Amino acid sequence: MRRLALSTTALSIAILSGCSGNESQDPFVSYDKNPYPSTYQASEQMTVLITGATVLDGLGGKLESADVLLENGVIKAVGQGIDVGNAKVIDGTGKYVTPGIIDVHSHLGAYPNPSVESHQDGNEMTHPVTAEVWVEHSVWPQDPGFETARAGGITTLQILPGSANLIGGRSVTLKNVSAHTMQAMKMPDAPYGLKMACGENPKRVYGGRKEAPSTRMGNMAGYRMAWSEATEYKRAWDKYESDYKAGKNVQAPERDFTLDTLVGVLEGDIKIHNHCYKAEEMAMMIDLSKEFGYHAGTFHHAVEAYKIGDLLAENKVCAAMWPDWWGFKMEAYDMIQENAAVVDSYQNSCAVVHSDSDTTIQRLNQEAAKIMFRANENGFDISEEHAISWITSNAAISLGIEDKTGSLQAGKQADVVIWNQSPFSVYAKAEQVFIDGAKVFDVNDPEYQAQSDFLLGQQ
Amino acid sequence: MKSFKFSLLAASLLASSSAFAASVAIKNATIFTASEKGTLENASIVFEDGVITAVNPATLSADTIIDAKGKFVTPGFISAMNQIGLVEVGAVSTSRDASPKKADITFDPSYGFNPESSLIPFARKAGITRSVVTPFSWGETFHGQAFSVLMNSEFNSIVDTKTAVVVTFGAASKDSRASSILTLIDKLKGQQAKLEKASDDAEKSDKKPSEEEKLLTALLNGEVPLVAGASRASDILHLINIKKDFGVDVIISGGKDAAKVKTQLAEAKVPVMISVLDNLPGNFDSLGAGLTTAGELEKAGVEVMFINTDSHMIHNLRFDAGNAVSYGMSVDGAVAALTSNVAKAFNMDSGVLAKGKPADVVLWSGDPLELSSYAQSVWINGEKVSTEARHDKLRDRYTSKDAKRRGYIKP
Numbered sequence: 061m062r063r064l065a066l067s068t069t070a071l072s073i074a075i076l077s078g079c080s081g082n083e084s085q086d087p088f089v090s091y092d093k094n095p096y097p098s099t100y101q102a103s104e105q106m107t108v109l110i111t112g113a114t115v116l117d118g119l120g121g122k123l124e125s126a127d128v129l130l131e132n133g134v135i136k137a138v139g140q141g142i143d144v145g146n147a148k149v150i151d152g153t154g155k156y157v158t159p160g161i162i163d164v165h166s167h168l169g170a171y172p173n174p175s176v177e178s179h180q181d182g183n184e185m186t187h188p189v190t191a192e193v194w195v196e197h198s199v200w201p202q203d204p205g206f207e208t209a210r211a212g213g214i215t216t217l218q219i220l221p222g223s224a225n226l227i228g229g230r231s232v233t234l235k236n237v238s239a240h241t242m243q244a245m246k247m248p249d250a251p252y253g254l255k256m257a258c259g260e261n262p263k264r265v266y267g268g269r270k271e272a273p274s275t276r277m278g279n280m281a282g283y284r285m286a287w288s289e290a291t292e293y294k295r296a297w298d299k300y301e302s303d304y305k306a307g308k309n310v311q312a313p314e315r316d317f318t319l320d321t322l323v324g325v326l327e328g329d330i331k332i333h334n335h336c337y338k339a340e341e342m343a344m345m346i347d348l349s350k351e352f353g354y355h356a357g358t359f360h361h362a363v364e365a366y367k368i369g370d371l372l373a374e375n376k377v378c379a380a381m382w383p384d385w386w387g388f389k390m391e392a393y394d395m396i397q398e399n400a401a402v403v404d405s406y407q408n409s410c411a412v413v414h415s416d417s418d419t420t421i422q423r424l425n426q427e428a429a430k431i432m433f434r435a436n437e438n439g440f441d442i443s444e445e446h447a448i449s450w451i452t453s454n455a456a457i458s459l460g461i462e463d464k465t466g467s468l469q470a471g472k473q474a475d476v477v478i479w480n481q482s483p484f485s486v487y488a489k490a491e492q493v494f495i496d497g498a499k500v501f502d503v504n505d506p507e508y509q510a511q512s513d514f515l516l517g518q519q
Numbered sequence: 520m521k522s523f524k525f526s527l528l529a530a531s532l533l534a535s536s537s538a539f540a541a542s543v544a545i546k547n548a549t550i551f552t553a554s555e556k557g558t559l560e561n562a563s564i565v566f567e568d569g570v571i572t573a574v575n576p577a578t579l580s581a582d583t584i585i586d587a588k589g590k591f592v593t594p595g596f597i598s599a600m601n602q603i604g605l606v607e608v609g610a611v612s613t614s615r616d617a618s619p620k621k622a623d624i625t626f627d628p629s630y631g632f633n634p635e636s637s638l639i640p641f642a643r644k645a646g647i648t649r650s651v652v653t654p655f656s657w658g659e660t661f662h663g664q665a666f667s668v669l670m671n672s673e674f675n676s677i678v679d680t681k682t683a684v685v686v687t688f689g690a691a692s693k694d695s696r697a698s699s700i701l702t703l704i705d706k707l708k709g710q711q712a713k714l715e716k717a718s719d720d721a722e723k724s725d726k727k728p729s730e731e732e733k734l735l736t737a738l739l740n741g742e743v744p745l746v747a748g749a750s751r752a753s754d755i756l757h758l759i760n761i762k763k764d765f766g767v768d769v770i771i772s773g774g775k776d777a778a779k780v781k782t783q784l785a786e787a788k789v790p791v792m793i794s795v796l797d798n799l800p801g802n803f804d805s806l807g808a809g810l811t812t813a814g815e816l817e818k819a820g821v822e823v824m825f826i827n828t829d830s831h832m833i834h835n836l837r838f839d840a841g842n843a844v845s846y847g848m849s850v851d852g853a854v855a856a857l858t859s860n861v862a863k864a865f866n867m868d869s870g871v872l873a874k875g876k877p878a879d880v881v882l883w884s885g886d887p888l889e890l891s892s893y894a895q896s897v898w899i900n901g902e903k904v905s906t907e908a909r910h911d912k913l914r915d916r917y918t919s920k921d922a923k924r925r926g927y928i929k930p
Contacts, residue, residue, distance in 0.1 A: 173799040205799055260610065366917050367925075386910075387638065387831035388609035396914040419796050426838065429890040437893055438914060486841030486890050518806045519779075
């Protein structure tokens with residue numbers, strides 16, 4: 061673990077507080093937990109009434125010929141016969157309305173297009189534990205992929221560091237608005253995530269350099285050493301705080317950015333997002349989380365989640381899955397197309413469909429559809445109002461933002477997609493997309509089709 | 520068309536046609552013929568001994584008659600530009616056989632083909648009955664030769680070798696893009712000169728041509744197509760000129776910027792293979808990438824084919840076609856892009872539902888381009904093939920209600 065050479069007193073970001081008049085105590089040392097705050101503001105928030113649509117509310121509900129009212133940036137009402145005089149009315153007859161689509165696994169901005177040498181900013185492949193890096197510091201808001209994802213109904217997305225490292229760094233959750241700074245996309249009050257990775261990638265990257273880890277057991281040892289250090293570090297800070305409160309003039313522990321992030325997990329502020337394909341590895345990662353007292357969070361690329369659906373549900377762990385990616389590595393060999401459906405079949409499960417792709421993020425609805433239809437061909441009975449939860453409310457749970465978005469409940473952020481037909485059709489298109497009640501995309505109106513600086517003026 | 524012939528077609532047909540003599544008819548179907556006949560409603564199709572014997576005959580007689588009840592029938596889909604049978608697991612080097620240490624025009628990867636690969640039944644479930652398999656090289660202009668296979672998992676499933684010569688142009692990180700075009704022009708000019716000299720100098724013609732010389736001659740004679748990977752409009756235009764200057768039967772692969780030069784492509788009758796959903800500018804060769812490319816090319820009169828270069832993912836080709844329809848392509852055009860256009864470009868005797876053609880037939884549960892449909896029955900050369908893959912066995916094992924430990928459950 062790398063410590064900072066600077067002493068705590070020299071840190072300009074230290075916030076001085078708690079000077080209680082006790083002459084014998086130095087100022088209490090604490091740090092700003094939000095030094096790169098969101099500056100996100102919604103665009104023009106409209107009062108919009110979508111009428112007569114088929115509404116999938118994201119929580120398993122389906123209403124036919126229903127209205128959805130957006131006002132002051134939130135969902136005001138969903139139901140039949142809503143009448144508001146001053147609302148802009150959108151005729152939703154024959155159309156579908158869903159919550160804005162959420163992708164829990166994206167590298168947009170960090171591995172942007174064009175994916176040239178200068179843009180490889182997603183993996184800090186210099187040490188197997190780099191919890192000190194924050195992927196938000198790599199995000200290029202001009203990635204044209206944000207625009208194409210928005211045209212596919214993506215309103216919220218988590219940007220993750222890559223999977224080269226055991227612990228790869230912090231994620232950031234963005235609202236998918238056109239902006240020229242990262243902070244202007246950053247979703248206010250969304251928890252940070254921490255990327256971890258199991259299996260082949262870390263052991264290949266570091267083993268190839270004759271460094272640890274080079275095996276799966278080396279991976280486990282690496283996580284355990286990191287969490288053990290974090291536990292010690294937390295103890296040191298807790299002791300500092302309690303001694304200080306007891307009136308002692310104690311010296312604050314030396315600050316460590318790597319361990320700060322891990323302690324954020326131990327304290328429940330940062331959610332784990334763990335690239336982990338295989339059943340036996342996921343089972344061990346659940347035990348690891350219990351060994352050190354944190355929640356295992358979400359397993360991403362959980363190709364073998366179907367083998368341990370019961371275990372995932374018992375531990376209230378989410379699994380984020382593709383419909384059909386397979387065969388590129390041994391750990392992706394045992395894919396089944398019904399994976400998410402099997403995981404979803406257990407009580408208290410949290411099945412999520414993710415993309416990890418700048419192209420399939422544009423069609424996460426089709427990804428969910430493929431799973432639903434393949435499962436229904438093979439004995440399942442999954443409805444579209446249920447399957448939409450995989451890319452809306454369950455995704456929101458995975459990110460810890462389910463109180464804010466991911467469903468069409470009164471009071472939730474007005475992140476809404478109007479589809480020209482059922483989003484479970486290959487021919488479906490997002491016609492209009494709203495984020496916090498502001499229209500950010502309209503398939504029929506170039507005024508609402510943002511273009512990145514990169515593509516502007518190109519032939 | 521194909522006088523230059525190392526074809527195994529005849530042998531393969533003979534070998535696989537002995538097992539089935541019974542005739543099959545499908546009636547009450549919407550049939551996408553992928554031919555000039557277009558789509559036929561309430562139609563029927565009959566096949567026997569591996570060959571289609573009638574489309575929509577006045578009277579129907581067959582040993583087996585299947586009532587499609589309004590469902591859909593297409594020709595088997597043909598995937599191209601993948602490494603089916605040459606790769607099992609991407610990151611397992613010993614299961615990868617598409618890339619030689621040093622690629623050149625003589626590399627024939629068909630000797631590495633594995634008809635028992637688990638990728639084949641998985642793709643077959645998605646209605647893919649044939650593939651044009653290609654080598655892949657990092658850095659070399661010439662990747663080698665394509666070959667075509669039946670997706671029936673039989674040891675005799677290679678239909679044709681030396682089906683095409685595969686080359687790549689455009690963005691290069693360790694060289695100028697000009698070098699690869701110059702290499703091709705140089706080889707073609709060199710071979711032209713040799714041929715002229717040989718015809719001037721008849722007594723010396725007993726010297727046997729090398730493998731490379733034979734292939735270059737076949738390219739110059741338009742007997743074997745040249746699959747040219749290129750995306751930037753300026754690169755595509757150079758390849759159109761190569762067709763004009765040397766008579767080479769050029770097929771563009773990639774073609775992200777193809778819509779910018781659609782008129783020139785149509786005029787030169789150069790077909791284009793595209794990945795429908797690749798709509799982002801991955802580099803400066805693809806600033807024109809977009810979801811409307813397929814439809815724009817079709818409208819301009821360019822023959823379009825759909826490819827997915829990820830061999831494990833070719834089952835999604837039909838959904839790519841559905842998305843192409845969403846963005847402006849005709850349904851018949853999208854079906855042709857998976858069938859007849861591929862067959863035509865690679866001189867394959869398949870890809871259409873017409874009398875006398877091989878009976879590669881798929882009966883779908885619904886719209887074949889929709890996410891909700893699946894292939895109910897698949898026939899390759901008239902033989903009904905399995906639509907079960909290893910994936911299905913795994914699913915059944917882990918969804919089984921059997922109380923045994925999973926390892927003992929063998930669905």
